[in-house]
Amino acid sequence: WKRYRLPLGLRGLPIVGNLLDIGAVRFRCFSEWSKQYGPIMSMWFRSTLNVIVCSTELAKEVLKEHDQKLADRPRSRSAEKFCRNGQDLIWADYGPHYVKVRKVCTLELFTPKRLESLRAVREDEVTARVDSISRIKAQ
Structure with missing residues (x-):
């Protein structure tokens, strides 16, 4: 994690990432994990790194300060x-x-x-x- 300077989060498995860790209601999982890892955490969905922001105030700040960086969408071969x-x-x-x-x-x-x-x-x-x-x- 330190190599990429990522926020704390669950370590994912190869290929599936953290998909097996997520419950039926993913937002509840994020809320529970934020108690352990903090309001900003990183996790892997399949082979894609995601940064999850669980605080309304932080989300507003991140979207305001880094809107240009967050405007792009991840691509897949099928897309x-x-x-x-x-x-x-x-x-x-x-x-x-x-x-x-x-x-x-x-x-x-x-x-x-x-x-x-x-x-x-x-x-x-x-x-x-x-x-x-x-x-x-x-x-």
Whole structure:
């Protein structure tokens, strides 16, 4: 742990990390562990290191002070296939490309007029999704 200067936390197993340590309600586990390790702790979910902040005040401070560092999302090989190597809006790393794509979406796609014009499409998609889930559940 000292090599990486990480907060205290549970040591994970190879491959699975701390997945076997987490109970049915993970937030209760985090709360219990914070009593032992403090309000900021590190743990491994599979092979990904995560830093958990269990204090509202600290979370606000961390998100305010380190927002640029925390804006990116971890990538997996399967996600890369579907997100055009991180170039779409949802998976893009924060930077010039993300700012440009978000600006286009804000100015062109998310205007009240455009949203209203696409309302029927959204309603049809939601209805189709609910019907699909209902059919799966009935089987």
